[in-house]
Amino acid sequence: MKNDIAEILKRNQLSVTESRAKILELFHESRSALAHADIENKTDESYDRVTIYRTLQTFVEKGIIHTIPTADNSVLYALCKDECTQGKHNDNHVHFICDICGTTYCLDHITVPEINLPKGFTPHCTDVVASGICKNCK
Amino acid sequence: MKNDIAEILKRNQLSVTESRAKILELFHESRSALAHADIENKTDESYDRVTIYRTLQTFVEKGIIHTIPTADNSVLYALCKDECTQGKHNDNHVHFICDICGTTYCLDHITVPEINLPKGFTPHCTDVVASGICKNCK
DNA sequence: AAAATATTTGCAACAAAGTTGCATACTGTT
DNA sequence: AACAGTATGCAACTTTGTTGCAAATATTTT
Numbered sequence: 001m002k003n004d005i006a007e008i009l010k011r012n013q014l015s016v017t018e019s020r021a022k023i024l025e026l027f028h029e030s031r032s033a034l035a036h037a038d039i040e041n042k043t044d045e046s047y048d049r050v051t052i053y054r055t056l057q058t059f060v061e062k063g064i065i066h067t068i069p070t071a072d073n074s075v076l077y078a079l080c081k082d083e084c085t086q087g088k089h090n091d092n093h094v095h096f097i098c099d100i101c102g103t104t105y106c107l108d109h110i111t112v113p114e115i116n117l118p119k120g121f122t123p124h125c126t127d128v129v130a131s132g133i134c135k136n137c138k
Numbered sequence: 139m140k141n142d143i144a145e146i147l148k149r150n151q152l153s154v155t156e157s158r159a160k161i162l163e164l165f166h167e168s169r170s171a172l173a174h175a176d177i178e179n180k181t182d183e184s185y186d187r188v189t190i191y192r193t194l195q196t197f198v199e200k201g202i203i204h205t206i207p208t209a210d211n212s213v214l215y216a217l218c219k220d221e222c223t224q225g226k227h228n229d230n231h232v233h234f235i236c237d238i239c240g241t242t243y244c245l246d247h248i249t250v251p252e253i254n255l256p257k258g259f260t261p262h263c264t265d266v267v268a269s270g271i272c273k274n275c276k
Numbered sequence: 277a278a279a280a281t282a283t284t285t286g287c288a289a290c291a292a293a294g295t296t297g298c299a300t301a302c303t304g305t306t
Numbered sequence: 307a308a309c310a311g312t313a314t315g316c317a318a319c320t321t322t323g324t325t326g327c328a329a330a331t332a333t334t335t336t
Binding site: 066067068069070071072073075094096099105107110112113114115116117118119120121122123124125126127128129130131132133134135138 | 205206207208209210211213232234237243245248251252253254255256257258259260261262263264265266267268269270271272273276
């Protein structure tokens with residue numbers, strides 16, 4: 001597992017550092033999306049805030065993780081599907097935010113239906129954010 | 139028009155003040171969603187930041203405007219459809235963010251298709267955020 | 277129409293979130 | 307093992323959002 005993580009970093013031309021490996025591992029362990037604060041907590045604040053910001057930014061640029069739109073201000077991150085590469089995100093998928101526990105799920109396997117946009121609008125990426133009650137809270 | 143604005147405020151049990159009327163007018167004039175900063179600019183900074191924050195919050199609570207989820211941190215607001223009332227938003231509609239000019243459109247008349255969620259997930263509200271090229275930038 | 281009451285505004289101070297420059301520490305390479 | 311290149315942590319700063327309170331404005335009552 002440790003090796004897998006290092007592999008992913010190398011494949012993306014990133015040097016393998018403790019913080020990057022640890023943060024990437026967190027995403028692989030977690031079934032739900034993570035916020036900056038979650039990462040600070042789950043790493044016992046061993047890394048500087050700035051390092052976490054920069055790591056997340058790097059991962060997004062490399063197509064390893066993506067941001068999830070949320071109605072409240074907060075920024076969430078989740079692993080990308082394999083097809084994402086640097087500069088090209090293919091994250092047309094469905095996100096589900098639980099109103100009760102707040103957990104955000106990235107439902108990769110659910111496909112986003114075709115949306116009929118008005119004339120003149122050309123979509124490039126479509127995100128669906130559903131909220132309600134998740135399987136653990138019902 | 140001025141009267142219309144005052145009417146809307148009164149209908150929502152809000153006292154009619156200059157800042158509220160002006161901000162609500164801005165939303166009615168604008169075909170696209172507005173951020174806090176847009177409002178500061180369009181009002182020539184005549185109102186305190188705090189007043190704008192509180193006004194937006196009040197409008198959201200009353201069901202006059204709603205927030206739009208965006209992948210980058212920013213918070214956007216747009217007018218609600220008539221069916222929204224205090225505490226109950228019916229904003230299951232499609233938002234479109236232009237990658238070029240950044241304008242965010244609220245496509246009220248486009249309906250959100252049914253999404254097949256996994257077993258155990260009960261949706262309560264579904265937002266679609268499409269991004270791409272808008273009619274003015276193509 | 278003026279006084280009384282209730283609400284809103286703006287200021288100041290604060291808290292949280294995110295960014296930048298730079299010296300130090302670490303990683304990968306020769 | 308030494309070197310070059312990159313990442314990290316610190317400090318300082320900016321931006322964004324919040325709270326308490328006195329002054330100002332809106333609404334209600336007389």
